[in-house]
Amino acid sequence: MSFKVPFGDVKLRYESLRKQIEESVQRVLPSGYYILGPELERFEKRFADFLGADFSVGCASGTEAIYLAMKAAGVGPGDEVIVVAHTAVPTISAISMTGAEPVFVDIDPSTYVMDATKVEAAITAKTKAIIPVHIYGQVVDLDPLLALGRARGIPVIEDVAQATGATYKGKIAGTMGDFGAFSFYPSKNLGAFGDGGAVCTNSEEGYRKLLMLRNYGQSKRYHHDEIGINSRLDELQAAILDAQLPYVHEWNVRRREIARRFTAGLKDVVVTPAESSFGTHVYHLYVIQTQDRDALQQYLLDKGIQTLIHYPIPAHLQKAYAYRGYKRGDLPVTEQVTQRILSLPMFPELTDSQVDFVIQEIVKYHALNPQHVFVPTPGITTPLAK
Numbered sequence: 001m002s003f004k005v006p007f008g009d010v011k012l013r014y015e016s017l018r019k020q021i022e023e024s025v026q027r028v029l030p031s032g033y034y035i036l037g038p039e040l041e042r043f044e045k046r047f048a049d050f051l052g053a054d055f056s057v058g059c060a061s062g063t064e065a066i067y068l069a070m071k072a073a074g075v076g077p078g079d080e081v082i083v084v085a086h087t088a089v090p091t092i093s094a095i096s097m098t099g100a101e102p103v104f105v106d107i108d109p110s111t112y113v114m115d116a117t118k119v120e121a122a123i124t125a126k127t128k129a130i131i132p133v134h135i136y137g138q139v140v141d142l143d144p145l146l147a148l149g150r151a152r153g154i155p156v157i158e159d160v161a162q163a164t165g166a167t168y169k170g171k172i173a174g175t176m177g178d179f180g181a182f183s184f185y186p187s188k189n190l191g192a193f194g195d196g197g198a199v200c201t202n203s204e205e206g207y208r209k210l211l212m213l214r215n216y217g218q219s220k221r222y223h224h225d226e227i228g229i230n231s232r233l234d235e236l237q238a239a240i241l242d243a244q245l246p247y248v249h250e251w252n253v254r255r256r257e258i259a260r261r262f263t264a265g266l267k268d269v270v271v272t273p274a275e276s277s278f279g280t281h282v283y284h285l286y287v288i289q290t291q292d293r294d295a296l297q298q299y300l301l302d303k304g305i306q307t308l309i310h311y312p313i314p315a316h317l318q319k320a321y322a323y324r325g326y327k328r329g330d331l332p333v334t335e336q337v338t339q340r341i342l343s344l345p346m347f348p349e350l351t352d353s354q355v356d357f358v359i360q361e362i363v364k365y366h367a368l369n370p371q372h373v374f375v376p377t378p379g380i381t382t383p384l385a386k
């Protein structure tokens, strides 16, 4: 199906950088190096510089980036990991892959990220990591979590899959916890043309462990010091990512511009995203809340506008996690938000006229259905930061 305004279109990114991407591919294919070669080494160095981190280690996906970070932090069977249920389920899959169990805490109703005030009460003797997820492109309030982690000796692993380039108090997301885990899924703010991920850290010991863990646990060929896996970012993807890295900031600026335009046009009819005052939101997703989400989504679809829901079923209510014994009502904010959220089209190549068309149709829908107007109430949103 073709849309007047699709939710995303990664092919446009390829077209805008066709020359650089094809040069990268042409450099790698005849080189004879396809795995753990010079392209990966260069990208890892440049990505670490981009973040302001000491090290970055490429791997095969964002899911495995979280898994590898947890393994490097010593998380294993029987341990507990504190996390939100309002995330992409792969965050939780990664926890399960280590043999540990997710312990869910609720989210902040205005920014949708982990409610840092809920974490301390969830800590037990088994807690071996806290995973703040910077959902939609906005950073969790990290300082209280980092202080808690430090005081209790619990590693903090940032899930930065949706927030490449976002900042918190002047630092780039992913660099403040013990590890930061990134996804390069094609539609991410920095996306490969295939799967990919990376972990960053400022710990040399952590870095050495990650290098082993992603490569069968080898310290050198046929010497296995850790129980590792195969999770490597291949040379082609590393070269393609490296070619795109210089554009990430300008793409994020464009995402913020689009977000501002949406917010200015929609703030009187729906709840628009709140930006916390301590960081820069990079709008991997632009998510509104509405009174009658499903009807609005269908109306927009009829007009040729594609929207999605991130996420319709929170992790604690997924069938796969039923064994954990959570029930409806355990995470009231997460569950309420889940009913009302709608992600509008968001990608840097979106034109102003496409954005205006989306705004116009959402405003029109509410003129036809005034009972569904759902404006922010004090305390639910905070003003849009500069």
Ligand SMILES: Cc1ncc(COP(=O)(O)O)c(C=O)c1O
Residues within 6 Å of the ligand: 061, 062, 063, 064, 087, 088, 090, 091, 133, 135, 159, 161, 162, 183, 184, 185, 195, 196, 197
């Ligand atoms: C918040 C979050 N965590 C983890 C992942 C997993 O990343 P990947 O799809 O690269 O495995 C994703 C992406 O889907 C995500 O959005």
